[in-house]
Amino acid sequence: xxxxxxxxxxxxxxxxxxxxxxxxxxxxxxxxxxxxxxxxxxxxxxxxxxxxxxxxxxxxxxxxxxxxxxxxxxxxxxxxxxxxxxxxxxxxxxxxxxxxxxxxxxxxxxxxxxxxxxx
Amino acid sequence: xxxxxxxxxxxxxxxxxxxxxxxxxxxxxxxxxxxxxxxxxxxxxxxxxxxxxxxxxxxxxxxxxxxxxxxxxxxxxxxxxxxxxxxxxxxxxxxxxxxxxxxxxxxxxxx
Numbered sequence: 001x002x003x004x005x006x007x008x009x010x011x012x013x014x015x016x017x018x019x020x021x022x023x024x025x026x027x028x029x030x031x032x033x034x035x036x037x038x039x040x041x042x043x044x045x046x047x048x049x050x051x052x053x054x055x056x057x058x059x060x061x062x063x064x065x066x067x068x069x070x071x072x073x074x075x076x077x078x079x080x081x082x083x084x085x086x087x088x089x090x091x092x093x094x095x096x097x098x099x100x101x102x103x104x105x106x107x108x109x110x111x112x113x114x115x116x117x118x119x
Numbered sequence: 120x121x122x123x124x125x126x127x128x129x130x131x132x133x134x135x136x137x138x139x140x141x142x143x144x145x146x147x148x149x150x151x152x153x154x155x156x157x158x159x160x161x162x163x164x165x166x167x168x169x170x171x172x173x174x175x176x177x178x179x180x181x182x183x184x185x186x187x188x189x190x191x192x193x194x195x196x197x198x199x200x201x202x203x204x205x206x207x208x209x210x211x212x213x214x215x216x217x218x219x220x221x222x223x224x225x226x227x228x229x230x
Contacts, residue, residue: 037219047156047164047207049219063215096163103211104219105154105170109163 002026004097004110012091012117018084022097022110029078030055034101036080038071040093041112048093052100053080087117123147123208123222130228136196139225141208143189147220151211153191155184158205158224167206168193195227203229 008020022036029036038050051061053071061069070083084091094112101107124142131137141153152171156164166175168184171191181202183194191210195202208222 039221046224047209047221049209049221052219060217062218102170103151104209105152105166106156106164106209107166107169107175109165112163 002099002108004099004108006095006097006110006113008113008115010114010116012087012115013119014088014117015086018082018087018091018115018117020082020095020097020113020115021079022081023077023079024099025078028075029073029080030075032101034099036071036073037098037100037106038082039096039098039106040091041096042093050082050084050095089117091115092117122212122220123210125206125208125222125225127223128226128228130230131195131198132230133198133200135198136194137198137227138195139193139206139208139227141191141193141222143191143210143220145189146214147189147210147212148186148191149189150213153184153186154209155182155191155193156207156209158207160204164207198229200229203227 003025005023012018035052035054037052053059068085073080096112097110098106099108155168157167158164167178171186172184181196205224207224212220
């Protein structure tokens with residue numbers, strides 16, 4: 001059974017870069033017809049897809065976030081990461097990492113990590 | 120405001136059946152399969168329906184999904200208190216270089 005665990009700073013200052021890592025266990029990040037996603041959820045609100053990175057390293061990003069987001073794989077550590085630049089309070093949310101396949105089917109989710117943007 | 124539209128809330132008594140709708144357009148539901156997720160308070164979402172109407176292993180067959188045109192529905196029969204949760208639909212949208220869209224979510228209350 002694949003398991004995912006997010007890690008990273010819980011507090012980021014406005015205008016700085018948010019960096020999160022997702023550690024995958026129970027399977028190799030570089031094998032299979034999967035992709036690795038980041039999804040976020042502001043408190044009391046709905047889910048927002050941030051983007052995904054395929055095992056090939058290619059990416060798809062939410063058009064509204066594309067200019068600020070970078071995702072990548074670290075196959076040696078079996079991890080993938082999210083970097084989001086120029087954050088504001090609107091980026092405060094629980095961030096989930098996840099594994100999907102097909103067009104939009106997310107089968108496995110991490111537990112989520114709260115990131116607060118505040119000075 | 121989500122492109123996939125869901126009712127903010129639905130409710131039902133135990134043992135009743137409820138449905139949750141998800142309305143989209145030709146660029147998403149009309150041309151892509153729909154997935155449904157259940158989110159219990161304080162937890163990560165859980166896949167309960169994929170490819171419009173398929174149940175993942177381990178998910179109760181009280182859950183069922185359907186799709187027609189640019190709309191989809193999730194039905195929950197024989198409601199139980201443990202079904203009280205938020206439910207989200209999701210689909211791939213082929214416009215603007217593509218993205219996954221989620222519905223705004225529906226809060227199910229078991230009376």
